[in-house]
Amino acid sequence: MAHNHERSLAHPIPEFPELLGHGLRLRQWRADSDTDVDAWLRGLTDPDFRRWNTPMKPVTDLDSARDSLGTRSGTAADGTRVSFCVTDVVTDAILGHLGVNDIDPFMRVGRVGYWVLPEARGKRVATRALALGTRWAFDVLGLNRLELGHAIGHDASCRVAEHCGFRYEGTLRGAMFAEERQDMFRDVHLHARIAQDQDQEPYQDPDQESGEDLESEPVPDREATTPTARATP
Numbered sequence: 001m002a003h004n005h006e007r008s009l010a011h012p013i014p015e016f017p018e019l020l021g022h023g024l025r026l027r028q029w030r031a032d033s034d035t036d037v038d039a040w041l042r043g044l045t046d047p048d049f050r051r052w053n054t055p056m057k058p059v060t061d062l063d064s065a066r067d068s069l070g071t072r073s074g075t076a077a078d079g080t081r082v083s084f085c086v087t088d089v090v091t092d093a094i095l096g097h098l099g100v101n102d103i104d105p106f107m108r109v110g111r112v113g114y115w116v117l118p119e120a121r122g123k124r125v126a127t128r129a130l131a132l133g134t135r136w137a138f139d140v141l142g143l144n145r146l147e148l149g150h151a152i153g154h155d156a157s158c159r160v161a162e163h164c165g166f167r168y169e170g171t172l173r174g175a176m177f178a179e180e181r182q183d184m185f186r187d188v189h190l191h192a193r194i195a196q197d198q199d200q201e202p203y204q205d206p207d208q209e210s211g212e213d214l215e216s217e218p219v220p221d222r223e224a225t226t227p228t229a230r231a232t233p
Contacts, residue, residue, distance in 0.1 A: 023128065024088065029072055044058075083097065084129070096125050111146070131164050146194075167193070
């Protein structure tokens with residue numbers, strides 16, 4: 001008998017979650033907020049982001065950024081993708097983005113992605129946000145496997161994955177658009193975690209991250225490694 005791949009969460013979420021931990025608050029992006037739209041535009045037009053990512057539908061101005069955020073809200077509602085705005089828990093400043101994407105409730109698998117605004121780099125924002133989002137995806141969404149892919153050569157993203165326990169599993173040939181091209185492709189390193197893997201403390205590795213999220217400033221006081229989740233309207 002054929003299995004039914006309905007695109008709905010195994011554990012439906014009536015309201016968008018808010019995650020707290022590691023000095024961060026992960027909340028929903030707001031398409032009606034000029035501050036959020038501006039941060040989304042700056043993130044997706046940042047030269048470092050564009051070097052390693054070639055979106056299918058580029059965001060180039062405030063109007064397209066607002067449309068893009070509106071689409072993200074829709075995919076959260078139908079359970080196919082959850083996009084978190086990563087903010088500082090004290091100042092509420094926007095630091096970056098974390099997405100749990102391509103959610104397949106039948107196979108209980110998803111893919112994660114992230115980026116950090118230039119002014120927020122140097123504080124392991126990506127590592128801390130990924131640790132929060134990963135635990136939430138396993139505990140709340142009930143996923144069994146999370147995958148993380150990055151273009152070969154993106155060493156900073158590779159280190160973020162390793163710091164959060166995403167093991168390197170191999171190379172996917174021609175699995176990502178080449179830089180600024182949609183008619184050429186490049187290879188991808190695949191990392192993954194499964195729910196049974198042990199959490200890693202995102203501060204324990206003294207090595208510096210480079211590129212996307214340089215570790216060059218003191219790390220904020222540690223909070224509980226298990227994220228606190230609460231629903232927000």
